[in-house]
Amino acid sequence: MINKISFLPWVKSLAKYDLGKGVRSVAELSNTNEKNIIKLASNENPFGVSPKVKAFVEDFTHELNRYPDADSYLLRSGIAKNLNISSDQIFLGNGSNDVLDYIARICLSPGSSAIFSKYSFAVYSLATNACGAEAIEVPVDTDFRPNLERLADSVKANTRVIFIANPNNPTGIYVPLKEIVAFLDNVSESVLVVLDEAYFEYIEDEQIKSINLLSSYPNLFITRSFSKAYGLAGLRLGYGIGSAEVVSFLNRLRQPFNANSIAQGAALIALKDKNFLQDSIARNKLLRENLEKELSVLALEFLPSKGNFILVNFSNRVDSDSNSGIGQIVFERLLRKGIITRPVSNYGLPDWLRISIGTETEMSSLLKTLKSLFAS
Numbered sequence: 001m002i003n004k005i006s007f008l009p010w011v012k013s014l015a016k017y018d019l020g021k022g023v024r025s026v027a028e029l030s031n032t033n034e035k036n037i038i039k040l041a042s043n044e045n046p047f048g049v050s051p052k053v054k055a056f057v058e059d060f061t062h063e064l065n066r067y068p069d070a071d072s073y074l075l076r077s078g079i080a081k082n083l084n085i086s087s088d089q090i091f092l093g094n095g096s097n098d099v100l101d102y103i104a105r106i107c108l109s110p111g112s113s114a115i116f117s118k119y120s121f122a123v124y125s126l127a128t129n130a131c132g133a134e135a136i137e138v139p140v141d142t143d144f145r146p147n148l149e150r151l152a153d154s155v156k157a158n159t160r161v162i163f164i165a166n167p168n169n170p171t172g173i174y175v176p177l178k179e180i181v182a183f184l185d186n187v188s189e190s191v192l193v194v195l196d197e198a199y200f201e202y203i204e205d206e207q208i209k210s211i212n213l214l215s216s217y218p219n220l221f222i223t224r225s226f227s228k229a230y231g232l233a234g235l236r237l238g239y240g241i242g243s244a245e246v247v248s249f250l251n252r253l254r255q256p257f258n259a260n261s262i263a264q265g266a267a268l269i270a271l272k273d274k275n276f277l278q279d280s281i282a283r284n285k286l287l288r289e290n291l292e293k294e295l296s297v298l299a300l301e302f303l304p305s306k307g308n309f310i311l312v313n314f315s316n317r318v319d320s321d322s323n324s325g326i327g328q329i330v331f332e333r334l335l336r337k338g339i340i341t342r343p344v345s346n347y348g349l350p351d352w353l354r355i356s357i358g359t360e361t362e363m364s365s366l367l368k369t370l371k372s373l374f375a376s
């Protein structure tokens with residue numbers, strides 16, 4: 001019977017999003033206690049959440065029978081106040097993935113196209129393909145930096161969206177905002193430019209603020225997340241910031257309760273706890289710099305990252321006669337030691353692994369293991 005159903009032809013060719021290995025399945029496979037597994041695979045905040053958020057969530061039992069505030073009034077007002085913009089410029093989603101998906105759905109359909117750099121965050125091609133639109137991948141420079149001129153030159157008459165992750169996942173590469181400004185000047189206002197800033201809080205030293213560009217570029221839309229530096233990945237909350245017109249289109253498609261009540265309340269508290277945020281950012285920076293230093297000692301190539309992860313190339317340190325890719329071999333060796341990292345062969349990088357920054361203890365275990373595998 002099932003084969004009588006006319007499924008959308010472009011959905012047939014979609015692959016499921018590869019989420020990497022979870023702690024529970026690895027613990028079960030290796031017969032290890034979950035507590036001993038080190039997860040450096042999903043770019044989460046290893047330091048947990050603000051103690052104020054924890055207390056709020058533990059106490060949140062009284063309103064579970066009620067639907068959330070469909071307009072997320074308090075949280076949108078809180079974010080708007082923080083950014084000094086109007087709350088009708090803010091759109092909330094069930095993670096920023098949800099926001100990216102809605103963006104694709106308001107702009108893309110069969111016959112249109114979206115553009116992004118090679119090695120960009122996987123969700124851009126998924127969201128584009130899910131709408132039956134063409135995904136145009138633009139080659140990067142040899143140092144993996146996105147080539148913004150090439151990106152602008154690739155715009156076709158049917159191009160509706162350009163996605164840029166800054167910093168990008170999985171490469172970690174950050175493009176200074178003055179280059180983004182030059183790019184925006186080069187792109188037609190009819191194309192929505194999505195600047196994905198999921199790792200925004202980890203960026204230092206920027207003179208220009210992307211938010212300030214919104215008034216000059218109505219076709220700019222910025223997405224951010226509570227999953228990374230704020231540590232709320234499990235609650236699923238992300239947001240988009242753009243012109244009130246773009247937000248009003250997103251709201252026409254939005255599921256009424258796509259931001260749940262615990263996430264709304266927790267995010268508002270997380271926004272206000274600057275101490276937890278600053279502490280997480282500072283520790284991440286120290287640990288990332290230390291990992292970079294140790295990788296250099298081990299003669300392992302890596303890309304400069306502004307995020308809470310590093311992309312490492314193992315091709316000059318491992319001989320392989322298998323087809324599975326060197327990244328997969330190292331991934332499995334680390335897994336046997338209870339450390340989960342992220343292979344990136346799905347990005348066309350079979351020799352590389354993406355390693356998230358963990359706690360101080362987790363990073364010293366990782367380094368000990370890397371040294372035992374690669375010190376010559």
Ligand SMILES: Cc1ncc(COP(=O)(O)O)c(C=O)c1O
Binds near residue numbers: 042
């Ligand atoms: C660049 C980038 N954008 C967006 C997301 C989505 O994050 P979330 O849906 O948890 O907000 C991620 C998650 O890893 C990411 O790396």
